[in-house]
Amino acid sequence: AQSVSQHNHHVILSEAASLELGCNYSYGGTVNLFWYVQYPGQHLQLLLKYFSGDPLVKGIKGFEAEFIKSKFSFNLRKPSVQWSDTAEYFCAVNEGSARQLTFGSGTQLTVLP
Amino acid sequence: DAGITQSPRHKVTETGTPVTLRCHQTENHRYMYWYRQDPGHGLRLIHYSYGVKDTDKGEVSDGYSVSRSKTEDFLLTLESATSSQTSVYFCAISEGAVGTGELFFGEGSRLTVL
Numbered sequence A: 001a002q003s004v005s006q007h008n009h010h011v012i013l014s015e016a017a018s019l020e021l022g023c024n025y026s027y028g029g030t031v032n033l034f035w036y037v038q039y040p041g042q043h044l045q046l047l048l049k050y051f052s053g054d055p056l057v058k059g060i061k062g063f064e065a066e067f068i069k070s071k072f073s074f075n076l077r078k079p080s081v082q083w084s085d086t087a088e089y090f091c092a093v094n095e096g097s098a099r100q101l102t103f104g105s106g107t108q109l110t111v112l113p
Numbered sequence B: 001d002a003g004i005t006q007s008p009r010h011k012v013t014e015t016g017t018p019v020t021l022r023c024h025q026t027e028n029h030r031y032m033y034w035y036r037q038d039p040g041h042g043l044r045l046i047h048y049s050y051g052v053k054d055t056d057k058g059e060v061s062d063g064y065s066v067s068r069s070k071t072e073d074f075l076l077t078l079e080s081a082t083s084s085q086t087s088v089y090f091c092a093i094s095e096g097a098v099g100t101g102e103l104f105f106g107e108g109s110r111l112t113v114l
Helices: none
Strands: A010-014 A019-021 A031-038 A045-050 A056-058 A064-068 A073-078 A087-095 A107-112 B004-007 B010-013 B019-025 B031-038 B042-051 B054-057 B064-070 B073-078 B087-094 B109-113
Touching (some): A045 A073, B004 B087, B031 B064, B031 B073
Antiparallel strands (some): A056 A064, A064 A073, B031 B042, B031 B087
16 A cells, blocks of 8 residues: 655754655655645645646645656655745655555654744 | 535444434535544454445444445444444545546534443
């Protein structure tokens, strides 16, 4: 079965620091990749997605992610975080032909003002 | 925001009682999903539906059943609630299969089983 690993459970950064959150998956075939964000007290919303093409994907609020197929990774990055980026971030993977989306366990990001 | 309404938003119940959570959408999307969110586990798929009366099991379906008699409603039932089912439950919808687009999530239903 497909699995998604987010090794960083809690990341604490100061404002203006750079961010990179790791995401690795186990499926070796065609995949669709997503990052979702959950702000405190809110529902999940999509940050960015990768289906095909340019492996560097840009999303909302200055976030980007890079798909590295050889490493089975889809890491999320942001050059300079803000206090408002405090949230929980979830990586999710869909095997190309599947109807399901498998989520990682999430990374809680705390940005200190 | 996508038109997704979950009810109830909060519920406390006792072990052994039946519980039904409702997800209502106004988007006419074909696919609907029920996830549970638990600390350290992220979101895990319970059941999903790909059309009226068409449902399938997800990763953690034991102890849960679902029904979808109308496009807009997807019900999640715990026939006999257990403390291990204490969780936050999220409904999600998508227009097409998940590999073709994004999921839109509801606000969540927090269930506590005593």
